[in-house]
Amino acid sequence: MRVLFMHPDLGIGGAERLVVDAALALQNKGHTVSFLTNHHDPSHCFEETRNGKLKVRVVGDWIPRSIFGKFYAFCAYFRMMYAAFYVVLFQSKEEKIDLIFCDLISLGIPILKFAEHTPKILFYCHFPDQLLTKQGGFLKRIYRMPLNYLEEKTTGAADGVLVNSKFTSRIFSETFKTLNITPEVLYPSLVTSSFDITSPIDHSVTDIDDNATIILSINRYERKKNLPLALKAFKLLEGNLTKHEWDRAHLILAGGYDSRNLENIEHYDELSVICENLGLKDKVTLLRSPSDEIKVKLLNRCRMLFYTPTNEHFGIVPLEAMYLARPVIAVNSGGPTETIVHEQTGFLCESTPEDFANAATLIIKDQKLGEKMGDMGRKRVQQRFSFEAFTEKLNQIVINLINRRST
Template sequence: MTSTPTPNQLRAQQLMAKHKMCIVHDWMTVMGGAEEVLKVMHELLPVPIHVAQYNAEKLKWAENADVRRHWISNLPLSKTKHYLYSPVLADVYRGFDLSEYDVVVSVSHTFAHHAKARPDAVHFGYYHTVARALWVPEIDGRVGEGFLRRKIADRLRRLDLEAAKNFTYVTANSNTAGARVEKFYKRPLDNVLYPCVNTEKWRDTPRDGDDEGYVMWSRLIPYKKFDLAIEAAKKLGFKLHVVGSGPYEPELKAMAQGHNNIIFDGRLPDAELKKLLSRAKGVLFPAYEDFGIVPVEAMAAGLPVVVFNQGGASETVLPEFGEHIAAQTPDELVAAIQRLEKKTYDPIALKAHAEKYSEERFRGELLDFIEAAIERGPNRRFIE
């Protein structure tokens, strides 16, 4: 039985009937936050996806999609160590042939914005962030030291500034990301389009108590700041669940050695994570992220969140839904947890607030902004 199309699906069908469209995306080699957004975007607009690197085994949802990958995707380590090809990816995207499309949607956090639409086409840009390794090395230090690395980075920064002039219409996934686009790329931002979060998956999480303490879940890498949570748990003695896996795991386990209140759960299926969240006091998220999906998922499950007061999480977690830390230090996190434990949070209000970042909201706003870009036409807008 065929379901009735939603209003947004009908709008998307009408848009695709009028225009030849495609999506350009950065590497599709792991299923992360950007790929979750791409999945929802492609479900709404099932048009060709142009990408440099693609690992079909990691993105099962795309097996029936028209993914047009570059030949570089077949080279050694391209699917597993995609970032090793960063010095040439700007040139790869610049070489994409997009001449058949009159509307191009480029979704970029590194190099996708280098793709060029034909002169009479509308080019819609959606930034998850600027290329942080090039512009914000204090957050992403992958460029590293050395003469050759610096020379490569200098060239990529010059190309990045040129690439930002490609777009007809520019959006970003948060005010934080938008401010970086305006600062580094000298581009006026047209709108903020917050990413979609699958709030439906979490909204039926019950509240069965708080005896499991605090939960922190993500990939175990340094900038996520799991070390702050571990130090806070060691000082206050609360139960801390570390959920996830990654290269930082051995170091974190060594840091937590001898403290039985700190539990490493590994990667958990959604059902197990929901069960854990149903008995938690709150979620910790002291990382600096351009948006940050985890805090919204936590609120959708009815839990308050402790976040860093910079970045996207500071925009989504309002004071009535958690606590902010002014600095990424254990003492700041300890103080925030102590404040949180003196307050009462309404799970119903938390869940309702999270719905502001739902997938259906994203679909509607995405179509609004693409239609606005088409109405504007192919004129380029940029600051010289």
């Protein structure tokens, strides 16, 4: 079958990793896949979308991302509607499309229904978009009302809806009350072959001693990711560890950084100031948009992973760390409660520096504990979140959706 993936911005993030993996999975099953997106920067994307393994077409990048620094959601919706019209007017006439896989923005779904050959529409809801924006004042609520209404109605127009966790499924039902839909859970997965890198990290990337005890955090430079929690928890370790243990400890904050994104720029600077104020300038490294290869090497090199977001929809990074046998310390909410087993593959903590620091102290002081948790985490990923299982389930979902046409 021919499957078209429509995604707003093919950058670096959990949502992007999911759709790229979904495309690879269906491609491995013999389907013809391609991407249509509003923006794709070869210097800020996943390798598979850059090296030609996945075909990418960009349309509508000339449409502004904001109006005088405001109306980001409206512009994003308009850009994707433009892409949907492009599919109907041009792409569906060039090639037969059996299924369109959309995510993040649903407003184009009713438009796509007019494409030639009437392709099935599968929508992947990472999280309701209306819950990803701050509520703001009266004018903001007035601005969001029609967008929220349209999000709900257009999501309901899809032929099938998927979500990334049971947590998101519950939030979906609570948010879209008028939809009589029970979305199917398709957990994100890992292309584990890309994580089997054994070469050491280059010192040109990070000038950290080979004997350092590294705590790693991987998250985009966004305020909702709660990265200051990692810094404050790390600072508390100074009082929990011996001088020798503290001297060896080092925290790395690595994450997606887009120079077009004002919040990324501001938050990176805010974190730098927090490091200065906590006296951690020489104990913390801030890395911007490390490559996939560097990220894997960092995960191989670290002792544990800090995962700080609250109510994260799923969270692919904990799976990556667990596959590489690293214990994960995460907030006890959202998707991580479905991937991490408390006190077996890591720790699920309250969102406080004290809880994170205490959990990290146990792992630093008991190396065998960390190794045991790491081994159990790797087995859990292999058993529950393998790319093979992900591929089989997605392929069956797609086949069932296509076959529904004849019933």
